[in-house]
Amino acid sequence: MTVQTARTLKNFIGGKWTESTSGQTEVVPNPATEKELAYVPLSSTEEVDQAVTAAKEAFKTWKKVPVPRRARILFKYQQLLMDNYDELAEIITLENGKCYNDAYGEVQRGIECVEFAAGAPTLMMGDTLPDIATNIESSMYRYPVGVVGGITPFNFPMMVPCWMFPLAVACGNTFVLKPSERTPMLAERLVELFTEAGLPDGVLNIVHGAHDVVNGLLEHDDVSAISFVGSQPVAEYIYKTAAQHGKRVQALAGAKNHAIVLEDCDMEKTIQGIISGAFGSAGQRCMATSVVVVTEDIADTFLENLKEAADQLVLGDGMDEQVNLGPVIRQSHLDKVHSFIESGQGEGASLYRDGREDTRGMDKGYFLGATVFDQVTTSMDIWKKEIFAPVLSVIRVKDLTEAIDVTNQSDFGNGAVLYSSSGHATRQFREDIEVGMLGVNVNVPAPMAFFPFSGWKNSFYGDLHANGKDGVEFYTRRKMLTSRW
Numbered sequence: 001m002t003v004q005t006a007r008t009l010k011n012f013i014g015g016k017w018t019e020s021t022s023g024q025t026e027v028v029p030n031p032a033t034e035k036e037l038a039y040v041p042l043s044s045t046e047e048v049d050q051a052v053t054a055a056k057e058a059f060k061t062w063k064k065v066p067v068p069r070r071a072r073i074l075f076k077y078q079q080l081l082m083d084n085y086d087e088l089a090e091i092i093t094l095e096n097g098k099c100y101n102d103a104y105g106e107v108q109r110g111i112e113c114v115e116f117a118a119g120a121p122t123l124m125m126g127d128t129l130p131d132i133a134t135n136i137e138s139s140m141y142r143y144p145v146g147v148v149g150g151i152t153p154f155n156f157p158m159m160v161p162c163w164m165f166p167l168a169v170a171c172g173n174t175f176v177l178k179p180s181e182r183t184p185m186l187a188e189r190l191v192e193l194f195t196e197a198g199l200p201d202g203v204l205n206i207v208h209g210a211h212d213v214v215n216g217l218l219e220h221d222d223v224s225a226i227s228f229v230g231s232q233p234v235a236e237y238i239y240k241t242a243a244q245h246g247k248r249v250q251a252l253a254g255a256k257n258h259a260i261v262l263e264d265c266d267m268e269k270t271i272q273g274i275i276s277g278a279f280g281s282a283g284q285r286c287m288a289t290s291v292v293v294v295t296e297d298i299a300d301t302f303l304e305n306l307k308e309a310a311d312q313l314v315l316g317d318g319m320d321e322q323v324n325l326g327p328v329i330r331q332s333h334l335d336k337v338h339s340f341i342e343s344g345q346g347e348g349a350s351l352y353r354d355g356r357e358d359t360r361g362m363d364k365g366y367f368l369g370a371t372v373f374d375q376v377t378t379s380m381d382i383w384k385k386e387i388f389a390p391v392l393s394v395i396r397v398k399d400l401t402e403a404i405d406v407t408n409q410s411d412f413g414n415g416a417v418l419y420s421s422s423g424h425a426t427r428q429f430r431e432d433i434e435v436g437m438l439g440v441n442v443n444v445p446a447p448m449a450f451f452p453f454s455g456w457k458n459s460f461y462g463d464l465h466a467n468g469k470d471g472v473e474f475y476t477r478r479k480m481l482t483s484r485w
């Protein structure tokens with residue numbers, strides 16, 4: 001039996017920190033040091049029910065709070081998040097492993113969501129046409145949908161929950177968040193600061209756990225909508241199950257993002273972009289570059305430059321300023337990534353840079369150095385599947401048309417980047433690529449909070465995406481009034 005030294009996290013239900021009664025916990029290690037940071041409770045469906053009941057009760061009054069007053073709480077929250085910036089970034093690095101600079105950027109992206117949500121008085125406005133017929137007018141009003149459940153992944157413990165609950169509650173909904181059990185700690189600070197900003201009890205609740213909590217939310221009659229972000233198989237399951245239970249659902253899923261590199265690119269900037277896109281956050285971003293499609297004439301030069309830059313990356317604990325490549329999230333994930341590397345070799349790809357060699361002598365942490373495969377083809381598993389690690393596949397093509405064709409063969413359609421100085425190529429890329437979020441000479445083209453996060457194909461299940469006007473549509477329902485006077 002292991003002796004538990006780290007504290008066990010609590011649920012937040014109806015404004016109170018509540019110990020889980022499930023009796024089951026899971027350890028949360030620092031992925032860089034393997035030190036135990038906390039234990040996360042694997043709560044039961046009864047605890048989900050308690051949180052939903054608290055949220056349902058709070059909804060009765062929260063929905064009636066005038067929108068500008070709700071927005072003022074969001075403004076205060078934004079300030080408190082700014083005041084606690086460093087601490088938030090540090091928690092992210094500790095529990096997720098990403099480098100402090102990346103974590104700092106993530107805090108910024110989360111705060112931007114709160115800033116967007118603070119615009120609720122404008123975002124919630126309806127529409128009116130005074131004369132749809134003689135003396136008859138028609139108006140559309142927006143109302144919140146009720147209790148919303150949010151289920152989030154490990155890789156963005158701040159940004160992804162902030163895609164959901166700030167906008168949902170600004171629109172007058174109440175919320176039950178199930179953070180990733182692998183990075184559950186930051187949610188505590190997010191809720192504490194929101195409460196300090198004046199959010200009433202029961203408006204935002206946290207229930208920690210795994211499958212049981214998720215299923216409890218999906219099947220609960222009093223949950224009206226589900227926002228999910230995570231891997232593809234789980235997203236598909238969430239979408240189908242939530243829809244079967246009569247809920248509106250948005251499920252953002254996995255990815256396999258291609259970067260197309262053409263001969264007219266700025267090679268130095270392209271290399272910097274690919275290094276950051278592929279190996280930043282240890283490749284554990286849904287917008288990470290995982291495939292480079294490069295034209296044959298520059299492929300050798302590109303690979304030589306890439307290797308030279310990858311050799312400079314420093315592996316280690318993300319709290320160390322020198323480090324720019326942190327660990328992956330768990331040993332079990334690292335084991336899976338190692339099998340992908342073996343499968344790539346078995347399928348005939350050429351292992352151009354083997355990141356496993358960078359970890360020699362490291363006895364703690366779940367590390368892998370920058371790994372690059374050349375001569376990858378679309379029949380290989382390392383191309384088809386999301387690896388979610390610092391592993392990059394390179395495919396050689398003759399031109400842009402073939403590069404777009406390769407990209408479009410993927411089942412995923414989250415992000416794609418073009419490195420080129422040609423307007424014509426940019427136009428062809430934009431028009432023909434079947435992907436929802438594009439970048440031109442931008443390494444990670446994640447849209448800001450006022451635009452939708454717009455994955456296509458198996459990278460998204462649902463109709464309305466997260467953030468922007470889509471987010472407002474998702475978290476509101478419309479009422480039409482037609483009147484004759």
Ligand code: NAD
Binds near residue numbers: 180210211234254459
């Ligand atoms: P995950 O699918 O393993 O977990 C996501 C959430 O689902 C967690 O809260 C987890 O507890 C829950 N969950 C996991 N398995 C479940 C099951 N069988 N039944 C019910 N619930 C379950 O994802 P992850 O590994 O935490 O996150 C990484 C994944 O998320 C990657 O695939 C990445 O591409 C994706 N992601 C996508 C976006 C996007 O915008 N499309 C953004 C961030 C992450």
